[in-house]
Amino acid sequence: MRMIALCQKSSWRYVGLLLLGLGGISITARAADSVNVSFSAEFVAPTCTMKVPSSVNFTANGSSLQSSSLTGEGVTAIGGVELAFSNCSNQSFAAAVPQIIVTGRTVRLGGSDYYFADAPTLATPANGYGVKLSVNGQPLFQDNSNIAVTGGVLGGGVIRAKAGSTVTSLNGTVLNLTAQLSCGSYSPCSDAPSHKLGEFKASVTFQLAYE
Incomplete structure (x- = not known):
């Protein structure tokens, strides 16, 4: 059996903004673009x-x-x-x-x-x-x-x-x-x-x- 995974790299518009303050740490990030993954397999009978x-x-x-x-x-x-x-x-x-x-x-x-x-x-x-x-x-x-x-x-x-x-x-x-x-x-x-x-x-x- 061969399994092949075809992946596309995700493209982030913003990796994130890290804010440091006396009150603590907060992280904000924009949502990633959609990622399409295709799985395929070939089964060879005995x-x-x-x-x-x-x-x-x-x-x-x-x-x-x-x-x-x-x-x-x-x-x-x-x-x-x-x-x-x-x-x-x-x-x-x-x-x-x-x-x-x-x-x-x-x-x-x-x-x-x-x-x-x-x-x-x-x-x-x-x-x-x-x-x-x-x-x-x-x-x-x-x-x-x-x-x-x-x-x-x-x-x-x-x-x-x-x-x-x-x-x-x-x-x-x-x-x-x-x-x-x-x-x-x-x-x-x-x-x-x-x-x-x-x-x-x-x-x-x-x-x-x-x-």
């Missing part, structure tokens, strides 16, 4: 480049899954989901705390938890499935067993940084999220209402913000 993979597969070779394998917490994506940070700098708010806003369509699958899942289409007809995203054991971000806490078309949640983490501390680091594909509380998956097999898709947006 910046950081966040790289996220364009797609995540739940099998090593991208092969199909059997719904019978989606028991309990389901299938975990190999290697997780890596969010890489680079070119991070902060020219204005030194104490700005980073957070990642995660949005996407979310649904409940038989329980209280929300899962990310796109609406079924002709190309991606699978229904009754969802992806749970979580954070655990990361050096700069708080643990979160399920990032999605709100439902709907713009559901999702927030990944919060730990106390002391700053924008610049993200530079050159990687945040690894755990991604699990499951049927939620439905077991078998076919118990889910309107259950349908086929290709599944969940679209999730990650937006870096600051508090």
Whole structure:
């Protein structure tokens, strides 16, 4: 942040007249001319480049899954989901705390938890499935067993940084999220209402913000 103060010197017609007498001291002065002061500031937002993979597969070779394998917490994506940070700098708010806003369509699958899942289409007809995203054991971000806490078309949640983490501390680091594909509380998956097999898709947006 740069703050610039533009000041004009005041012009006094009379600096003052000092009268000394036996009765004491008196000071008289003419009022000063008006003084105009202009304050301006430029705020530069913290910046950081966040790289996220364009797609995540739940099998090593991208092969199909059997719904019978989606028991309990389901299938975990190999290697997780890596969010890489680079070119991070902060020219204005030194104490700005980073957070990642995660949005996407979310649904409940038989329980209280929300899962990310796109609406079924002709190309991606699978229904009754969802992806749970979580954070655990990361050096700069708080643990979160399920990032999605709100439902709907713009559901999702927030990944919060730990106390002391700053924008610049993200530079050159990687945040690894755990991604699990499951049927939620439905077991078998076919118990889910309107259950349908086929290709599944969940679209999730990650937006870096600051508090």
